[in-house]
Amino acid sequence: MRYLFINSVYGVGSTGRIVAEKCRQLRSEGHECAAAYGRACADNGAAQLIRIGTKADYLVHAGIVRLLDLNGYGSGAATRRLLRQMERFRPDVVWLHNLHGYYLNIGLLFGWLKEHPQIRVLWTLHDCWAFTGHCAHFSAVGCDRWRSGCGDCPQLRAYPKTYGPDRTQAYYRYKRACFTGVADLTLIVPSEWLARTVKQSFLSGYPVEVRRNQIDRNIFRPTPSDFRARYGLAGKTVVLGAASVWTREKGLPDFCRLREKLDSRYAIVLVGVTEKQKSGLPAGILALPRTADAEELAGIYSAADVFVNPTHQDTYPTVNLEARACGTSVVTYDVGGSPESAGGEHIAAEGDIDGLAEEIRRLTEPAAVLL
Known part of the structure; x- marks a missing residue:
């Protein structure tokens, strides 16, 4: 045909x-x-x-x-x-x-x-x-x-x-x-x-x-890297966000608010940030530029403890799929198709920063939550 x-x-x-x-x-x-x-x-x-x-x-x-x-x-x-x-x-x-x-x-x-x-x-x-x-x-x-x-x-x-x-x-x-x-x-x-x-x-x-979007699982899989050592993140709980273009709708301001909710044990890492955006971020957020190297991105996903996607509008974000394929659980808002690609387990109401923080702790401090 x-x-x-x-x-x-x-x-x-x-x-x-x-x-x-x-x-x-x-x-x-x-x-x-x-x-x-x-x-x-x-x-x-x-x-x-x-x-x-x-x-x-x-x-x-x-x-x-x-x-x-x-x-x-x-x-x-x-x-x-x-x-x-x-x-x-x-x-x-x-x-x-x-x-x-x-x-x-x-x-x-x-x-x-x-x-x-x-x-x-x-x-x-x-x-x-x-x-x-x-x-x-x-x-x-x-x-x-x-x-x-x-x-x-x-x-x-x-x-x-x-x-x-x-x-x-x-x-x-x-x-x-x-x-x-x-x-x-x-x-x-x-x-x-x-x-x-x-x-x-x-x-x-x-x-x-x-028909669900698919990703290349030959690339996006648990991938060893020196990411934590390179950026001095040893001993930290790494909370990762990634976007090709960061906007309000993608949740960049939400990460700024989330920084206030998490103590110093948590390191927030954002991939895809421009130099102009970087200058406006609060202390305690590691801002990295966009990478076109999918294998490098797989290494970053794998190094994180949790991937957070505070998107306010999305049909079925593939970043959620990529993170999960690399062995990293996803927290997202109950918006559009994002909960579906995130696995539907760690979901917060849209704009609920406290809810995001609670789900992050639930994933990274399970014993503390149970207590």
């Missing part, structure tokens, strides 16, 4: 690696794959690669979003070229991933899909953008306007950021018109939480399959 994937990136970032790995798997099974991407690419030789548009197209589309909040309206010429290439490739299956990212015209793409009802369409949702009038996540602000049509959006400055007027009601209707009515479309989500959420949206008419 012929599979054609569409994603903002290929082979890089979490979604890009998922697409590249799926292409590799399908090719090993004898299928033919093409992968269309909007921006970054790391070729693994598993697919025919199709670049959608140019950097100039991307910048123009991003500018439209910044000024007018019209994400998915731009990139018309680039999308038409893509559709001509899709006609030549003749896919049996079109497998969509992230369609946001300033590289694709969703109206043109879904118009083409509806004109080709014989093609099976799969769509892996990595976030909630497909059924909102603007945002990719809404849990952190407690917004449920996506249930009824959006409007009066509290997150216009969140990705995909805009400084223009609130067009979220109109964009919600536009997305609903684009995304509904495809003859053979199945939605794939990484968590039960997202499956339940999708079933409350305008995409509820499509079948939904839960």
Whole structure:
């Protein structure tokens, strides 16, 4: 069979690696794959690669979003070229991933899909953008306007950021018109939480399959390292946090508050911190830059006593899976799909710093808790 994937990136970032790995798997099974991407690419030789548009197209589309909040309206010429290439490739299956990212015209793409009802369409949702009038996540602000049509959006400055007027009601209707009515479309989500959420949206008419995100267990496994010795952490209980980009939504301020709740026996280590962020952290937090070396990260996970993920919005975070695969238990908030990937045992209510601290102590001082 012929599979054609569409994603903002290929082979890089979490979604890009998922697409590249799926292409590799399908090719090993004898299928033919093409992968269309909007921006970054790391070729693994598993697919025919199709670049959608140019950097100039991307910048123009991003500018439209910044000024007018019209994400998915731009990139018309680039999308038409893509559709001509899709006609030549003749896919049996079109497998969509992230369609946001300033590289694709969703109206043109879904118009083409509806004109080709014989093609099976799969769509892996990595976030909630497909059924909102603007945002990719809404849990952190407690917004449920996506249930009824959006409007009066509290997150216009969140990705995909805009400084223009609130067009979220109109964009919600536009997305609903684009995304509904495809003859053979199945939605794939990484968590039960997202499956339940999708079933409350305008995409509820499509079948939904839960397929958990996977990690490379040849890399993420208990890994000896000199991490503790290198940073003077001998004798400390290491509380680890890691993110590719630390934000309020990822819980960076929560770690600052957590530092106040844990005594000096505990060392908090954060991976992925920028120099600017580092300067604003309180004493007692070891801030390290992001590492692109997965094996080094596995060594850090393995050296920790507990991994804490105080995320305020997530569909199924793979950092939880990575930590657990390295033998480190996870504490997280009861938010989105994070409890599912954390194992569901050491969960605190969102924003409950005392609850986080209690779960950390429960894991690292079991005898004290029992007393």
